[in-house]
Amino acid sequence: xxxLTIFLAIFSLLLAICLYFSLIVASSRRNRRxxxxxxxxxxxxxxxxxxxxxCAVRAIQEENPGLECAVFTGDDASPESLSTRARDRFxxxxxxxxxxxxxxxxxxxxxxxxxRFTMIGQSLGSVYLSWEALCKYNPQFYFDTSGYAFxxxxxxxxxxxxxxxxxxxxxxxxxxxxxxxxxxxxxxxxLIAKSAWLSRCKVIYYTIFSWLYGMVGSYAHLAMVNSSWTxxxxxxxxxxxxxxxxxxxxxxxxxxxxxxxxxxxxxPTFISVAQFRPEKAHGLQLEAFALALERLSSTExxxxxxxxxxxxxxxxxxxxxxxxQKLKERCTELHLDDFVEFHKNVLYRVLxxxxxxxxxxxHSMVDEHFGISVVEYMAAGAIPIAHNSAGPRMDIVLEExxxxxxxxxxxxxxxxxxxxxxxMTSDTDRLRIASSARNRAQRFSEQRFDxxxxxxIQPIFGALNK
Numbered sequence: 001x002x003x004l005t006i007f008l009a010i011f012s013l014l015l016a017i018c019l020y021f022s023l024i025v026a027s028s029r030r031n032r033r034x035x036x037x038x039x040x041x042x043x044x045x046x047x048x049x050x051x052x053x054x055c056a057v058r059a060i061q062e063e064n065p066g067l068e069c070a071v072f073t074g075d076d077a078s079p080e081s082l083s084t085r086a087r088d089r090f091x092x093x094x095x096x097x098x099x100x101x102x103x104x105x106x107x108x109x110x111x112x113x114x115x116r117f118t119m120i121g122q123s124l125g126s127v128y129l130s131w132e133a134l135c136k137y138n139p140q141f142y143f144d145t146s147g148y149a150f151x152x153x154x155x156x157x158x159x160x161x162x163x164x165x166x167x168x169x170x171x172x173x174x175x176x177x178x179x180x181x182x183x184x185x186x187x188x189x190x191l192i193a194k195s196a197w198l199s200r201c202k203v204i205y206y207t208i209f210s211w212l213y214g215m216v217g218s219y220a221h222l223a224m225v226n227s228s229w230t231x232x233x234x235x236x237x238x239x240x241x242x243x244x245x246x247x248x249x250x251x252x253x254x255x256x257x258x259x260x261x262x263x264x265x266x267x268p269t270f271i272s273v274a275q276f277r278p279e280k281a282h283g284l285q286l287e288a289f290a291l292a293l294e295r296l297s298s299t300e301x302x303x304x305x306x307x308x309x310x311x312x313x314x315x316x317x318x319x320x321x322x323x324x325q326k327l328k329e330r331c332t333e334l335h336l337d338d339f340v341e342f343h344k345n346v347l348y349r350v351l352x353x354x355x356x357x358x359x360x361x362x363h364s365m366v367d368e369h370f371g372i373s374v375v376e377y378m379a380a381g382a383i384p385i386a387h388n389s390a391g392p393r394m395d396i397v398l399e400e401x402x403x404x405x406x407x408x409x410x411x412x413x414x415x416x417x418x419x420x421x422x423x424m425t426s427d428t429d430r431l432r433i434a435s436s437a438r439n440r441a442q443r444f445s446e447q448r449f450d451x452x453x454x455x456x457i458q459p460i461f462g463a464l465n466k
Contacts, residue, residue: 074106
């Protein structure tokens with residue numbers, strides 16, 4: 001077989017493949033639905049992203065009743081179960097149940113599928129998952145609420161208007177800085193952090209990925225972001241500032257503000273609300289709590305006001321279950337079993353009850369893009385003790401009318417100091433801080449989200465109503 005023959009065979013094969021995919025895309029474009037398709041592969045993770053999904057569906061149903069809303073998910077869900085979960089888990093009442101498009105290729109976006117080069121693996125895997133989604137159901141508006149920017153060019157190819165709500169950039173200058181500084185964290189393996197050569201290689205990898213991420217992100221017709229920190233990074237990477245709008249995420253401030261500010265303080269209860277994921281740094285909170293108890297052992301608070309810590313969160317998978325189990329084991333090692341409680345996958349009404357009994361709330365994720373749990377603490381009357389970075393520092397735990405609204409911390413020692421300050425604060429001063437925090441939380445209400453969200457999408461959806 002000659003070289004020319006081999007070349008012609010390969011060329012013919014590639015041409016046939018391109019023709020095949022072109023026919024699929026063309027057929028899908030002809031059958032495009034007058035609808036909004038929400039690309040959200042995990043609809044039961046219990047986090048802030050899921051609340052945004054529910055509230056976004058409700059807002060579009062209110063503004064455009066003629067548009068069908070569909071949710072692309074890898075979960076075994078039904079329209080009824082999604083509506084029920086929206087009500088029971090988040091207190092969000094949808095106007096009607098959304099259509100469900102079940103996806104079966106979700107393993108291609110799972111972290112465990114890519115032990116190495118996880119970011120690029122998941123990003124390319126999301127394109128494959130999006131291909132499955134759009135071949136099954138091609139909406140007029142493709143709405144990504146999970147941060148899969150690499151799917152945007154494909155959605156454009158299928159003729160969709162691309163809208164996204166970005167909770168955090170897949171990569172940021174902060175991540176690059178940590179690798180450059182050889183800092184070991186959950187997203188930077190200690191083996192790499194200890195090696196200057198491997199760190200340089202990873203910086204090159206991150207630089208290339210940043211360029212690709214910026215390119216695909218620029219395909220969005222509208223990019224909504226959840227905080228000032230996220231906006232600064234997205235504008236830097238995607239370079240579409242005119243199409244980038246900050247829309248604070250919907251936080252349940254109205255019902256939580258009904259909780260009384262005065263509450264039992266014997267024992268004083270601290271609460272931590274977060275998914276059991278590595279970046280949430282539950283271990284730091286536990287260590288800080290143990291240190292605070294140790295420092296308090298010689299004070300009058302030991303008997304009268306011995307504090308209690310409640311961890312409240314959801315588990316997405318076996319890895320999260322394993323992290324929760326290790327946290328419980330560490331709790332036993334620190335001899336804290338009598339002072340720490342764990343509440344997994346609780347219903348919304350249970351969460352509200354727990355928040356209503358807390359004097360303060362702990363948050364310890366580094367560079368948390370926003371921090372819905374921090375706002376929930378403030379609205380519920382629990383003084384926040386949050387990490388001194390990103391969303392909490394730039395948007396949330398700021399003075400309100402010149403009054404303190406909470407504490408910011410970085411290290412275990414600083415968290416322990418803040419815990420002790422809350423315990424040593426008089427009831428009068430605690431109520432003053434809690435009241436100021438509650439007033440600030442109103443800036444992040446569901447009503448504010450609805451208003452800003454509808455204002456952001458109006459230029460794109462407005463043409464439908466003409």
